[in-house]
Amino acid sequence: MGAALNSVFTVSDVRRLAKSVFSITFDAPELASRAEPGQFVHIKCGHSRPLRRPFGISDVCGGKLTVVFEVRGEGTKWLAASAPGRRVDINGPLGRGFSETNGNILVVGGGLGAAPLLFAARRARESGGVTAVLGFRGISNAVLTDKFESVCYGVFVTTEDGSSGLRGTVALPLEELLKTGKYSAVLSCGPRAMLKSVAELCERAGARCEAALEERMGCGVGACLVCVCKTKKNGVETMSRVCRDGPVFDAREVVW
Amino acid sequence: MSRDSHNIDMKVTFAGIEFKNPVVTASGTFGFGREYAEYFDLSELGGVCTKGLTLKARQGNPPPRIAETPMGMLNSVGLQNPGVDAFIKNELPFLKKYDTRVIANIAGETAEEYAEMAQKLSGAGVDIIEVNVSCPNVREGGMQFGVSARAVAGVTRAVKRRSGVPVMIKLSPNVTDIAEIARAAEGEGADAVSLINTLLGMRIDIKTRRPVLANNTGGLSGAAILPVALRMIWQARRAVKIPILGMGGVTSGDDAVEMLLAGASLIGVGTASFTHPGAAIDIRDGIAAYMRENGVAAVSDLTGGVEAY
Numbered sequence: 001m002g003a004a005l006n007s008v009f010t011v012s013d014v015r016r017l018a019k020s021v022f023s024i025t026f027d028a029p030e031l032a033s034r035a036e037p038g039q040f041v042h043i044k045c046g047h048s049r050p051l052r053r054p055f056g057i058s059d060v061c062g063g064k065l066t067v068v069f070e071v072r073g074e075g076t077k078w079l080a081a082s083a084p085g086r087r088v089d090i091n092g093p094l095g096r097g098f099s100e101t102n103g104n105i106l107v108v109g110g111g112l113g114a115a116p117l118l119f120a121a122r123r124a125r126e127s128g129g130v131t132a133v134l135g136f137r138g139i140s141n142a143v144l145t146d147k148f149e150s151v152c153y154g155v156f157v158t159t160e161d162g163s164s165g166l167r168g169t170v171a172l173p174l175e176e177l178l179k180t181g182k183y184s185a186v187l188s189c190g191p192r193a194m195l196k197s198v199a200e201l202c203e204r205a206g207a208r209c210e211a212a213l214e215e216r217m218g219c220g221v222g223a224c225l226v227c228v229c230k231t232k233k234n235g236v237e238t239m240s241r242v243c244r245d246g247p248v249f250d251a252r253e254v255v256w
Numbered sequence: 257m258s259r260d261s262h263n264i265d266m267k268v269t270f271a272g273i274e275f276k277n278p279v280v281t282a283s284g285t286f287g288f289g290r291e292y293a294e295y296f297d298l299s300e301l302g303g304v305c306t307k308g309l310t311l312k313a314r315q316g317n318p319p320p321r322i323a324e325t326p327m328g329m330l331n332s333v334g335l336q337n338p339g340v341d342a343f344i345k346n347e348l349p350f351l352k353k354y355d356t357r358v359i360a361n362i363a364g365e366t367a368e369e370y371a372e373m374a375q376k377l378s379g380a381g382v383d384i385i386e387v388n389v390s391c392p393n394v395r396e397g398g399m400q401f402g403v404s405a406r407a408v409a410g411v412t413r414a415v416k417r418r419s420g421v422p423v424m425i426k427l428s429p430n431v432t433d434i435a436e437i438a439r440a441a442e443g444e445g446a447d448a449v450s451l452i453n454t455l456l457g458m459r460i461d462i463k464t465r466r467p468v469l470a471n472n473t474g475g476l477s478g479a480a481i482l483p484v485a486l487r488m489i490w491q492a493r494r495a496v497k498i499p500i501l502g503m504g505g506v507t508s509g510d511d512a513v514e515m516l517l518a519g520a521s522l523i524g525v526g527t528a529s530f531t532h533p534g535a536a537i538d539i540r541d542g543i544a545a546y547m548r549e550n551g552v553a554a555v556s557d558l559t560g561g562v563e564a565y
């Protein structure tokens with residue numbers, strides 16, 4: 001893992017993937033060469049917002065770095081309004097990524113949690129095999145499935161309303177896949193409730209599970225202690241920094 | 257180097273301690289220096305101020321601990337730290353490797369606790385003790401002390417008795433008369449004061465009708481508080497003779513010059529580092545640029561230089 005750096009990079013491409021979901025790509029060879037799956041970048045979204053916005057790194061390819069994001073508030077709105085050529089201030093890559101990307105990997109994503117898993121899936125593909133379970137609210141929110149299909153052995157899509165793939169949550173295919181006992185690790189990212197249930201299913205099946213968490217951030221580098229989540233190791237509870245000790249944690253260590 | 261090629265003098269002698277330049281990091285925004293050391297050489301700073309230390313380790317408040325505000329932010333960290341002994345053993349040796357001053361920020365629940373920590377830390381080799389009587393995010397101690405002149409006097413007296421290094425009292429802006437509190441600290445022998453700590457604030461999520469912070473309230477920092485900080489530093493400057501470490505909303509060299517003119521001798525940079533990891537260095541360079549452009553030979557000549565109406 002290379003050290004982080006703070007610099008200005010040029011937008012090379014912006015695409016709309018769903019109604020309010022965009023992908024943005026930067027010409028950033030220095031970031032791309034250092035990035036590890038599960039790490040994030042901290043982006044300055046305009047002048048009037050003092051805090052940077054954190055986004056998981058979704059793809060890295062030929063000196064370019066991509067993040068996929070949903071428009072939520074002012075910062076993401078500013079980012080979505082970018083055009084190629086815009087100069088954007090980025091700090092990264094930050095945090096601790098997935099440690100298990102070798103072997104037979106199962107990635108489990110909920111909503112835009114799928115984004116950083118794409119980078120992880122590509123990495124896993126280099127040394128072994130990878131299967132994906134992706135859960136969305138409905139077909140109009142289902143993004144990146146084509147990209148996963150080009151990288152994975154199998155892609156199982158679930159939607160809450162049954163408009164695409166299986167109706168229900170990621171728990172359904174996940175339970176079946178875990179029964180095969182052939183995965184060396186499960187990598188997950190998505191809403192906290194989903195991560196918790198994935199962690200429980202993996203625990204029961206005796207599978208190793210890593211979870212990428214989200215928390216509101218200040219510095220993004222580990223200095224201000226605003227982004228904590230409770231973790232437990234050897235019986236000792238700690239307030240760990242999502243930005244530095246995470247965002248990826250061993251799921252057994254998270255106090256859900 | 258305090259004199260650069262254009263012969264400007266950035267050195268500041270503060271409470272008898274020499275700082276190579278007037279820029280220090282503000283407590284709680286810079287950890288114990290390790291993280292930002294990946295972005296620049298800490299020896300470039302006048303000094304580093306540590307996260308607030310307590311006698312025993314503290315977990316702090318539950319998350320969310322941060323809310324963005326117009327040109328600022330609220331935090332409710334609640335003094336999460338490993339405790340003073342762990343700091344001395346695991347963190348201080350790292351900071352001592354750099355050619356920069358180390359300011360240890362302490363918070364206690366009683367005057368006695370403050371005094372005990374000051375004794376340990378001054379024995380361990382920190383340069384200055386910053387006594388935080390102004391944390392808005394803890395129930396015991398903290399701001400309870402800082403809003404009463406009598407309590408500030410009591411804590412100052414206790415710490416002065418046991419500290420082997422200069423003692424600086426960090427004042428709360430959540431008071432009606434900052435001059436009275438500053439005088440109380442000076443009266444008991446404080447070597448300096450620092451101000452301002454964060455302003456107590458709140459934000460509410462209108463969808464859930466719940467506070468954004470799990471602690472309900474938090475401390476406001478960042479550019480939004482600069483005018484309040486300037487006003488209070490100016491008032492404190494007129495009330496006491498001891499030097500002032502000014503902070504609150506400084507994001508540029510020009511902001512820092514304003515604060516020096518208001519009466520500060522050193523400048524603390526906090527929230528600005530979240531926006532730009534190299535902010536403290538840019539601010540130092542911004543002060544130097546102002547001095548060159550305006551023919552100011554020594555940065556200490558700026559302190560208190562405002563000509564009030």
Ligand SMILES: Cc1cc2nc3c(=O)[nH]c(=O)nc-3n(C[C@H](O)[C@H](O)[C@H](O)COP(=O)(O)OP(=O)(O)OC[C@H]3O[C@@H](n4cnc5c(N)ncnc54)[C@H](O)[C@@H]3O)c2cc1C
Pocket residue numbers: 040051052053054055056057067068069070071072073074075076077112115116213214215216217247324
């Ligand atoms: C490690 C990490 C990785 C992330 N990866 C992605 C990603 O790949 N794609 C994506 O769409 N989103 C991702 N998010 C969430 C994303 O950071 C927020 O949606 C974004 O900050 C919202 O900014 P805004 O200005 O549009 O919203 P506003 O609501 O205006 O933001 C106000 C403040 O709250 C913070 N905030 C709001 N929502 C969140 C949130 N869910 N998590 C953290 N901070 C938040 C903002 O950063 C800002 O400081 C990630 C968050 C974290 C912590």
Ligand SMILES: Cc1cc2nc3c(=O)[nH]c(=O)nc-3n(C[C@H](O)[C@H](O)[C@H](O)COP(=O)(O)O)c2cc1C
Pocket residue numbers: 218224225226282283284285307308309331333335361388391426452453454476477478479481503504505506524525526527528
């Ligand atoms: C996240 C955060 C944590 C802080 N923790 C402390 C602390 O532990 N002790 C303290 O005296 N001040 C603490 N402060 C206050 C700062 O040191 C400083 O007084 C204040 O933020 C104003 O400066 P700024 O606007 O440049 O950030 C904290 C501020 C922030 C933003």
Ligand code: FES
Pocket residue numbers: 216217218219220221222223224225226227228241242243244
């Ligand atoms: S955001 Fe500052 S420690 Fe994580």
